[in-house]
């Protein structure tokens with residue numbers, strides 16, 4: 773019970789900080805902490821690693837699928853291919869998404885129960901206001917999804933970077 777109250781309190785404080793224009797606390801760490809145990813109990817094939825398109829190389833040769841996003845062929849021009857390999861080995865689904873809207877539809881289409889997601893600070897802030905963060909998961913289009921997230925290094929839609937090891941550690 774105390775854990776639940778602390779979690780809800782942190783979300784409330786995060787939103788208030790935003791409204792007052794104050795520096796926000798690291799909400800991703802709080803969300804990861806809260807959902808970690810239940811996330812680990814999920815079947816791996818109900819979970820997807822979803823990377824944002826801003827991590828792919830500018831010369832990425834992958835084709836785009838309207839249903840599955842960027843179809844990485846593991847060419848090794850960027851770090852996404854290596855994460856794809858690890859995700860496959862561990863039994864996770866893997867996608868590279870062009871947008872937040874696409875990610876939400878993907879979660880619904882694939883009926884995902886868990887997501888290892890990567891997002892920039894701006895998208896995290898937007899998501900915190902747009903999605904309902906509940907004790908049973910983040911409500912995405914009516915579905916409760918347990919998430920484990922990693923924050924991108926910057927707000928850049930073309931040339932972004934991330935701590936790849938942090939993603940591997942979560943996997």
Ligand code: SF4
Pocket residue numbers: 828829831832833834842843844845846847848849850851852853854868
């Ligand atoms: S590893 Fe995948 S995502 Fe990265 S450039 Fe190659 S095909 Fe594109």
